[in-house]
C-alpha cells in the first residue's frame with residue numbers, strides 16, 4: 022500500500038507542479054494550485070505520503086528560514102528534489118510543545134548543533150512520510166546553549182542518503198504501524214543520537230544563534246507556530262471537502278433507494294421523501310457549503326497575514342490563530358460526525374467498503390487530533406476570549422472577528438423575539454457572549470483566589486470550551502449570513518439561485534439554534550409557541566430544499582473516480598455496482614472455500630458424532 026501511495030503521490034505532485042505553474046507561474050505558493058485541485062488527495066484513498074512535505078516542510082523552509090537557507094534547502098524542496106516532513110510530535114508529547122524532549126546543543130567550537138532524542142519518549146513519532154518516504158525533515162527541538170534552555174527551534178536534518186535512501190549514521194527511523202486509515206502515509210518514528218548539523222541548518226528567519234553562541238530571540242515567539250496555522254486553515258477546507266463528498270454519496274443514494282410507503286397502498290418512495298431522511302442528509306449538504314465558504318475566507322486571511330509576517334508585521338497573528346483554531350476544530354468535528362450520520366443514512370449498504378463512506382470517515386476523523394487536538398485548541402480560543410473580555414471591560418476595541426462581542430456586551434437584554442435571520446444570528450452571538458461572561462467570572466474568581474493562570478484555565482475548562490464553541494458557531498453563521506444576504510455580488514445571482522441560498526441560510530440558522538437551544542435559553546426568553554414556529558419552519562425548509570438536494574451536490578462537482586463509491590455513482594446504477602464489487606471479492610473466486618475441508622467440515626462432523634453418542 023505504501024509503494025502504491027507513493028506512486029500516486031508522485032503523480033499528484035507532478036500534477037500539482039503543473040497546476041502551480043498554471044495558477045502561479047514561477048511562484049512558490051502551492052495554495053492556488055491546491056485550490057484548483059486538492060481533490061488530488063482524494064485520488065489516494067490511503068492518504069498522501071507527500072502531503073506533509075508539500076504542506077509543512079516546504080512552507081517551513083520558506084517562512085522560517087532565511088533567504089539564504091531557502092536558496093540552499095527550500096528551492097530543492099519546492100522542486101521535489103528532496104522530500105521532507107515536519108517532525109515535531111514525540112512519543113511522549115504532542116500538545117505540550119514546551120515539554121518536547123528532543124534537544125539541540127550548540128557546539129561553538131565546531132559551530133554545529135548536536136541533536137539528540139535522549140529517551141524513548143523523546144523519539145519523534147507520527148510525522149507524515151517519515152517512516153519510508155522522506156530523506157529530510159524539519160526537526161523541532163529544545164535549543165540549549167551552554168546547557169541553558171532557549172525554547173524551541175527548527176533544524177533542517179537529512180535522515181537518509183539521497184542516492185541509496187539508507188538511514189544516515191546516528192539516525193534510527195521507521196514506520197509506526199497500522200492506523201484506522203491513511204495507511205499509505207507511512208507516519209514514522211525518528212531517533213537521533215549525537216547527530217551533528219552545521220549552525221546554518223537551524224532555521225533563522227525569526228531567531229538566530231550567532232557563531233560565538235550568542236542567541237538572538239525572535240521578536241514574536243509564536244511565529245514559530247506558523248506552519249501549524251497554515252495546516253489548520255487547510256484542514257478547514259479539506260474536511261469541508263470530505264463532508265461534501267459524503268453528502269454527495271448519501272444524497273444520490275437517497276434518491277435511488279426506495280423503501281417503505283409513506284401512504285398505505287402507495288408505491289415505495291425514494292428514501293429522501295422521508296422527512297427524517299431529509300433531516301439526516303440535507304443539513305450536511307448545507308454544512309459542507311457553509312464550511313467551504315468559511316474556509317475560503319480564512320485562507321484569504323492566512324495569505325494576507327503570511328505576507329504581513331514576511332514583512333515582520335505580526336499584528337494579525339493573534340486573530341488568525343484564533344480563527345484557524347476555531348475553524349479547524351469546528352470543521353473537523355462537524356465533518357467527522359456528519360460523515361458518520363450520512364453513512365448511517367445509507368443503511369446496510371453504507372457499511373460496505375464499496376460505498377467508500379468508511380474510508381472518507383477514516384480520512385476525515387484524524388483531523389480532530391492532528392495539527393492540535395481539538396479540545397486543546399478550544400481551550401486556546403477560550404483563553405483568547407478571556408483576554409478579549411478583559412479588553413471589553415476596559416472599553417477597548419476588539420479584533421474584527423470578535424466585534425460582535427463588544428456589541429452584545431452593551432445589550433442589557435435581548436430585544437423582542439422576531440425569529441428573523443438577524444434575530445437567530447444575534448441569539449447565537451448573545452448566548453456566546455453570555456457564556457464568555459460566565460466563563461470569565463469563574464476564571465477570574467480563580468485567578469483572584471491566587472490560582473495560577475494555567476490552573477484557572479484547567480478548572481474553568483468546561484466553560485472556556487463552551488464559549489469557544491459558541492464563538493465558532495457565531496463566526497461561521499455570521500460569515501454565511503454575510504455571504505448570502507450582504508454579498509456585493511448578490512445582484513449577479515438569479516432569483517432562483519438566491520432563493521436556494523436563502524433556504525440554506527434558513528436551515529443553517531435554525532439547525533444551529535436547535536443544536537444550542539439550551540445555551541440560548543440560558544440567556545434569552547423564548548416562548549413555547551416561538552420555538553414551535555421554528556420547528557415548523559425547519560420542516561418547511563427541508564421540504565423546500567428537497568428538490569434542490571441533488572443539484573447542489575452535483576455542483577460540488579466530484580467525479581465518480583474521486584467519490585469512488587458504488588452508492589454515489591453519477592449514473593445511479595447502485596445495485597449493479599454493488600453486485601459487481603461483491604463478485605470481485607477473493608472469496609467468490611471458488612464455489613467451495615478452502616476453509617470448508619480444513620475447518621468447517623471437521624467441526625460439523627465432530628458435532629454430529631457427539632450428538633449421536635449422546636443419544637446412545
Ligand SMILES: CCCCCCCCCC/C=C\CCC/C=C/C(=O)SCCNC(=O)CCNC(=O)[C@H](O)C(C)(C)COP(=O)(O)OP(=O)(O)OC[C@H]1O[C@@H](n2cnc3c(N)ncnc32)[C@H](O)[C@@H]1OP(=O)(O)O
Nearest residue numbers: 059072115116117118243246249255256259342391392393
Ligand atoms: C497534495 C496536498 C493536498 C492537501 C489538501 C489539504 C490537506 C490538509 C490537511 C493536511 C493533511 C495531513 C497533514 C497532517 C499533518 C499533521 C501535522 C501535525 O500534527 S504537526 C504537530 C501539530 N501539533 C500541534 O498543533 C501542537 C498543539 N499545541 C500547541 O499549539 C501549543 O502547545 C499550545 C498552543 C496548545 C500551548 O502553547 P504554550 O503552552 O506554548 O502556551 P500558551 O497556550 O500560553 O500560548 C502562548 C502564546 O502563544 C499564542 N499562540 C499559541 N499558539 C499559537 C499559534 N499557532 N499562532 C499564534 N499564536 C499562538 C497563545 O495565544 C499565547 O498568546 P498570549 O498572547 O501569550 O496569551
Ligand SMILES: Cc1cc2nc3c(=O)[nH]c(=O)nc-3n(C[C@H](O)[C@H](O)[C@H](O)COP(=O)(O)OP(=O)(O)OC[C@H]3O[C@@H](n4cnc5c(N)ncnc54)[C@H](O)[C@@H]3O)c2cc1C
Nearest residue numbers: 107108109110114115116147148149387391392393394396
Ligand atoms: C494522522 C496523524 C498525522 C500526524 N502527522 C503529524 C506530523 O506530520 N507531524 C507531527 O509533528 N505530528 C503529527 N501528528 C501528531 C499530532 O500532532 C498529535 O497527535 C496531536 O498534536 C495531539 O498530541 P498527542 O497525540 O500527544 O495527544 P495528547 O496531547 O497526549 O492528548 C491526549 C488527550 O489529552 C488532552 N490534553 C492534552 N493537553 C491538554 C491540556 N493542556 N488541557 C486539556 N487537555 C489536554 C487532549 O485534549 C487529549 O484528549 C499526527 C497525528 C495523526 C493522528
